[in-house]
Amino acid sequence: MTDGARSATPPGLTPREVATHCPYCALQCGMTLRADDTGVTVHPRQFPTNRGGLCQKGWTAAELLDHPDRLTTPLVRDAATGDLHPASWDTALDRVVAGIRAVQDDAGRDAVAVFGGGGLTNEKAYALGKFARIGLRTRHIDYNGRFCMSSAAAAGMRAFGIDRGLPFPLADLGRADTLLLVGANPAETMPPLVRWLTDQRRNGGKLIVVDPRVTATARQADLHLQPLPGTDLAVANALLHIALTEGWVDRAYVADRTTGFDAVRRGVAAWWPARAEQLCGVPVADLEATARALGTGGRVIILTARGAEQHAKGVDTVTAYVNLALALGLPGRDGSGYGCLTGQGNGQGGREHGQKADQLPGYRRIDDPAAREHVAGVWGVPADDLPGPGVPAYKLLDSLGTPGGPRALLVFGSNPVVSAPRAARIEGRLRDLDLLVVADLLLSETAALADVVLPTAQWAEEDGTMTNLEGRVLRRRALRPPPPGVRTDLAIISELAARLVATEAPTAPPADNTPAPAASASPGPADTRPEVVAGARFPADPAVVFAELRRASAGGAADYAGISWDRIDADDGVYWPCATEDGPDTPRLFAKSFATPDGRARFHAVDHRPAAEEVCATYPLHFTTGRVLAQYQSGTQTRRVAALRRAAPEAFVELHPDLATRLGIDDGDPVRVTSRRGEFRAPARLSAGIRPDTVFAPFHYAGAGRANSVTNDAVDPISGMPEFKICAVRVEKA
Numbered sequence: 001m002t003d004g005a006r007s008a009t010p011p012g013l014t015p016r017e018v019a020t021h022c023p024y025c026a027l028q029c030g031m032t033l034r035a036d037d038t039g040v041t042v043h044p045r046q047f048p049t050n051r052g053g054l055c056q057k058g059w060t061a062a063e064l065l066d067h068p069d070r071l072t073t074p075l076v077r078d079a080a081t082g083d084l085h086p087a088s089w090d091t092a093l094d095r096v097v098a099g100i101r102a103v104q105d106d107a108g109r110d111a112v113a114v115f116g117g118g119g120l121t122n123e124k125a126y127a128l129g130k131f132a133r134i135g136l137r138t139r140h141i142d143y144n145g146r147f148c149m150s151s152a153a154a155a156g157m158r159a160f161g162i163d164r165g166l167p168f169p170l171a172d173l174g175r176a177d178t179l180l181l182v183g184a185n186p187a188e189t190m191p192p193l194v195r196w197l198t199d200q201r202r203n204g205g206k207l208i209v210v211d212p213r214v215t216a217t218a219r220q221a222d223l224h225l226q227p228l229p230g231t232d233l234a235v236a237n238a239l240l241h242i243a244l245t246e247g248w249v250d251r252a253y254v255a256d257r258t259t260g261f262d263a264v265r266r267g268v269a270a271w272w273p274a275r276a277e278q279l280c281g282v283p284v285a286d287l288e289a290t291a292r293a294l295g296t297g298g299r300v301i302i303l304t305a306r307g308a309e310q311h312a313k314g315v316d317t318v319t320a321y322v323n324l325a326l327a328l329g330l331p332g333r334d335g336s337g338y339g340c341l342t343g344q345g346n347g348q349g350g351r352e353h354g355q356k357a358d359q360l361p362g363y364r365r366i367d368d369p370a371a372r373e374h375v376a377g378v379w380g381v382p383a384d385d386l387p388g389p390g391v392p393a394y395k396l397l398d399s400l401g402t403p404g405g406p407r408a409l410l411v412f413g414s415n416p417v418v419s420a421p422r423a424a425r426i427e428g429r430l431r432d433l434d435l436l437v438v439a440d441l442l443l444s445e446t447a448a449l450a451d452v453v454l455p456t457a458q459w460a461e462e463d464g465t466m467t468n469l470e471g472r473v474l475r476r477r478a479l480r481p482p483p484p485g486v487r488t489d490l491a492i493i494s495e496l497a498a499r500l501v502a503t504e505a506p507t508a509p510p511a512d513n514t515p516a517p518a519a520s521a522s523p524g525p526a527d528t529r530p531e532v533v534a535g536a537r538f539p540a541d542p543a544v545v546f547a548e549l550r551r552a553s554a555g556g557a558a559d560y561a562g563i564s565w566d567r568i569d570a571d572d573g574v575y576w577p578c579a580t581e582d583g584p585d586t587p588r589l590f591a592k593s594f595a596t597p598d599g600r601a602r603f604h605a606v607d608h609r610p611a612a613e614e615v616c617a618t619y620p621l622h623f624t625t626g627r628v629l630a631q632y633q634s635g636t637q638t639r640r641v642a643a644l645r646r647a648a649p650e651a652f653v654e655l656h657p658d659l660a661t662r663l664g665i666d667d668g669d670p671v672r673v674t675s676r677r678g679e680f681r682a683p684a685r686l687s688a689g690i691r692p693d694t695v696f697a698p699f700h701y702a703g704a705g706r707a708n709s710v711t712n713d714a715v716d717p718i719s720g721m722p723e724f725k726i727c728a729v730r731v732e733k734a
């Protein structure tokens, strides 16, 4: 099969079966989809990451394909009634284009913004970034991946010169003598990964979990450190302090492969274990046992996830664990290393190819002149035509409809009304827009506010590629075409681009007064009508888009130039960077050098600082958010799946029985959680597995149970990632 071919039936499968991957999280479990007369069914597939396992979300993913809530026609808001009504594609797209034109004519190109998602395929993320930069010519594009792992990405970039979630295959976890998980709960977020943890302990390895709650993962650990939310950084510095004191730092590695250690050494000198215990609440003995396991453990892996990242000091917190890993000589050592567990299905690839405000395809910086030249060359435009960097997601959302901010927004694959911090404020910003366009398969809470809703294809109806948490590029394969009335995101982008060009104000006629090409001119073999040129620039065929993405990424940090669909099929995926089709891919990074100019990893001295909002007499409790097994992200999809709804039907507020007694709350009582920004209500769930000074709620729910109504919109100054993991609240019986 060539790159231009559609998904063929892989060997051993019937024409009504297809080998693909789960639509949800970054583990991207392998699955087979089978169509028969009763519908589409999911079957687990042996794949190196999930080894035949699926979680409940994956098993039930096909239920949405023919769900009664599925959108199968565009919706346009009636100005008179204020309601959304079914409309033809022509009507809907005309409305979108007219709205964009009106806003840009009045307020300039940056008055239109684009918001993408970490679940979009690589092809879509690439096309969306390109559409924003040369279709709309706006600098304003960002995506919900800012909420997911941008702090680990920034920490990885500044330490290693590259950002790949795991710089080694997932299978390495099973061989680790010591595995430290910081703010990660894979037993609920990606259950098939737990098999690797089981292997690890069966092989005699030690699992240590750092989490303020006794999660399903923490219950399996040999040692659980339960720090006060917002103090993970101090835990890391204390661990490095102990490693230094005990002589477990790998001096030769530090000297040969890193820079900047002296400042870090001086900084962690102030984090003696007793001081850390006082701040974090983690006993000195547990800190010492953890440091010993890391410092003397042979093959050692340190992994961070959202618990470490979603703070206004998320980059520094992750950096503290990177410092620890570097001091112990782990990155690049066989079977050891530091990594980040990516969350969203294409959280990795989604940030590599241009939908991030500051990036161009191949993980290039948009402010790098050479990068601009390269990408502009692939796109066939002058480099000067490319806009500069935009702003991170929350800042973008918070500027919508404000003076000088964007007045139109196009949303693809995201639901910020539920997923953004301080969500009521963002909901208000969306309502203030002149034009809100949402492309989605269901009427999400964000789509319900839109002026135009465009129905999109689902994962089983489209081809493309995803990049999993290991940096392994995978094939998504279509089992069937989208239903009548539904289009792929790529087709929508392509059509919008063509219409935008076709409606562009005519440019000044050439000196010889030759008329400009008319939109209605007859097509010919060398058709140069503007909409045809735009259509060619924005192809709807994912194979064609991927071929272009390869060229655009060539030579960049995330180099996909050597990755073909054939090669992915033959090798169970291909790890980037991969520069040539006949050259090797890169399952393991850093064996010889790091991706910095001098090949050395960089230490950065970082220190604990308080959360953006500390508890006080009015708001005396720490509030933290996270996920539950049966729901995914903003719940647009999983809240509509019957089995998942039964398993996790509504939000809840987890609190310690001692706290509940003090507040006069029984298990199941409705409670109100209030912060300076708003409130939400949900039943109480008592658990001895949470600290008595902390309450927890899942963020998957909308309406009265929307946990993000209270979260803080303080963001990390480097990554722009919001502080979802800690704010101050009051809890009372509702």
Ligand code: SF4
Residues within 6 Å of the ligand: 022, 023, 024, 025, 026, 027, 028, 029, 050, 053, 054, 055, 056, 057, 058, 059, 189, 190, 191, 192
């Ligand atoms: S672990 Fe993630 S990828 Fe695997 S089945 Fe569950 S949601 Fe899908």
